[in-house]
Amino acid sequence: MDNAIIKKDILLNLSVEDGGFDFSTSIADAMAKAETELVVLNETVDSIKGLKPDCDKLDYILATSSGTLCGIIDIFLVGKPGESPLGNITDKWFVARTIDFAKLCDPEKKNFDSLDSALRFLEKKFKVPYDQTGLGDAGKTIFDLTAKNHHFKSLAHNPSLLGLFFSILDQFSNTSHFVTDGQLVSLQQADEKWELRGGNIPSKLFCGFANWIGHLISDVSGSSSSAAKGNRGTGLPSPLWTWTNDIIAIKAKLGLSVTETDKAMNELALNIFEKGYDIRFQTAQAIPVFLNELLVRLIYAIRRLFRYFSEIPKTERSFALMWKKCEPFSNATVKRMLTVAHGTFCLVDVGDAVGRSLIAGGGTFNAVEFVLRFNVVGVGRFAISLYGETRRAISYNHAKKEFDFASKETVIISNYIEGLKILAHQYDDHHLLMFISDFEKSDAYIEAFGKSVTLAEVRNVPVNRILKSKPDIDKYFGGK
Structure with missing residues (x-):
């Protein structure tokens, strides 16, 4: 390729609406469009990222502890009918x-x-x-x-x-x-x-x-x-x-x-x-399951609340932001913790039911004793959690390509915006653009044309194409 210098025009749009003037540069327009696109990309990335849990080791430990504790409550405080x-x-x-x-x-x-x-x-x-x-x-x-x-x-x-x-x-x-x-x-x-x-x-x-x-x-x-x-x-x-x-x-x-x-x-x-x-005993079985659910959501919210106050500066705190960071309902992380907690609860409950059924049967499996102690409410809640995990995993796998593309495009758009900011700073001619208001004054033509001429020179407009006076403009628009 030759060492020829390739020049690109920077377009200026001047329009008249309702008796006033509207002036914009291509840099500003590009900046606005890029920022709008970046917002959409960030929303896409966040929505897909929300399908994947972000649990640390302490989250898993606390969820397991909650399930174990509620399983023990089920064993000793629920038991079976007549002994509950x-x-x-x-x-x-x-x-x-x-x-x-x-x-x-x-x-x-x-x-x-x-x-x-x-x-x-x-x-x-x-x-x-x-x-x-x-x-x-x-x-x-x-x-x-x-x-x-x-x-x-x-x-x-x-x-x-x-x-x-x-x-x-x-x-x-x-x-x-x-x-x-x-x-x-x-x-x-x-x-x-x-x-x-x-x-x-x-x-x-x-x-x-x-x-x-x-x-x-x-x-x-x-x-x-x-x-x-x-x-x-x-x-x-x-x-x-x-x-x-x-x-x-x-x-x-x-x-x-x-x-x-x-x-x-x-x-x-x-x-x-x-x-x-009967239905009364079934209600008793639901109590430790509900307690397990409540404990896990409370643990999640408290941990995120401490993290919120330690990481967010006081000047930037708000209730809306705090709720977004701490709400324990609609995110994949707390749902993963619930899956672990309810799974642990079921392991403890089933282990106790199997052991008691073998004891009641004298070494053989007693089905009636097992079912009497088997917490079907807990198993049902665990099944719901597994169903949700499966759906989120499938949705994430389907959206992973879109996530990777959106993440890369976010980086590109961010760099593009930074470049536009540098370009806008280099062409910092805001004081020259004040000629717009001058057009609205009937006695300021000379000063306005002077600014427009200077602006055209800064923007590298060829000398023979610069309109330097009002008669030049009149001739141009008059077809002469």
């Missing part, structure tokens, strides 16, 4: 809520002084046709339907969508559906005195739904007869185990055969329910 200090607390909480609900539904505002009186009121107010506790001696022998297990076997007593469906169906048709020995049994004309309130279909649906909710609450702490005897009573089955009934009911309606596995799982769920594993 936290279970006793949740039982009392449900008793109090049942009495509160009875007071809410009583128009006479009676003072229910005991669970027994509240349950008698609710059982009478929210009567349903599917509340059979037995079918006589023959029925008990054939269907094994008793006061101890009918809340589980009766589909309408299941706190699930399928339970709601069968409750509405039974109330409309005066029937009772229950599952026993892997079969779906339907009783016709279950209650001769039954009549669903409501003058039309919508009102009957509303009454049926209200009856379902009210009757479930009346059964959540046992029956009035068990409460009168001072017994815990059988509550409602856990929503996490009623699926064993749902499978059998759905297969029966579709004409599909029920497998031995379906029957075995249903029998296992029934056994643990009869031993006290």
Whole structure:
């Protein structure tokens, strides 16, 4: 290539709008566009970077410690039904809520002084046709339907969508559906005195739904007869185990055969329910899981809060910036810590459940003992964390090329902006550009043209193309 000097023009734009003048340089325009592009690139980099956790060793240690601590709480304070200090607390909480609900539904505002009186009121107010506790001696022998297990076997007593469906169906048709020995049994004309309130279909649906909710609450702490005897009573089955009934009911309606596995799982769920594993105990199991969640998020926020005050100068601190640095909800780092904490919790819980099941079985695995101590809420929460980790990993791998490109382009744009700043400083002719305001003054033509001529010379405009006076401008625009 020859040693020829390549010259590039620096364009100046002069426009008139609303009687005023607007003047800009290509340097300023390039600077503005580059800074806008840099903002977009930084947002892209930050969004992709946010998919990858930034945990240090102390984060992992604290998350593991939280999971271990809550696992120990689960072992000694939750345990299994009948031996659960936290279970006793949740039982009392449900008793109090049942009495509160009875007071809410009583128009006479009676003072229910005991669970027994509240349950008698609710059982009478929210009567349903599917509340059979037995079918006589023959029925008990054939269907094994008793006061101890009918809340589980009766589909309408299941706190699930399928339970709601069968409750509405039974109330409309005066029937009772229950599952026993892997079969779906339907009783016709279950209650001769039954009549669903409501003058039309919508009102009957509303009454049926209200009856379902009210009757479930009346059964959540046992029956009035068990409460009168001072017994815990059988509550409602856990929503996490009623699926064993749902499978059998759905297969029966579709004409599909029920497998031995379906029957075995249903029998296992029934056994643990009869031993006290109901929705009250399931709530007790959720307490250490929730505590683990709370501790990890609190640990994350406190650590980042100390880091914020140590790294950010006092003059630059703000609540918005502090929340961005410390909020423990929507970032990949705290979610990774939660995965570690809940995984540790499950290891501790499963280890204890396996050990206790082997002891209870005399060296052989006792499935009922294992399930009674197995915290299914913790496993469910851990599964959610694993699902989130998988999604973030897939999203990051898909966006990694875009991230690498955006990172490199950010460096290029930053260097480009620095070069523009140097160029703008070299062409620091702001005082010469004051001729814009002079154009707006009717008696300042000579001074304005003098500045424009000087500016043109600085910008290396060829001498023969510089308009040095107003007559030159008039001739130029007049076509002469």
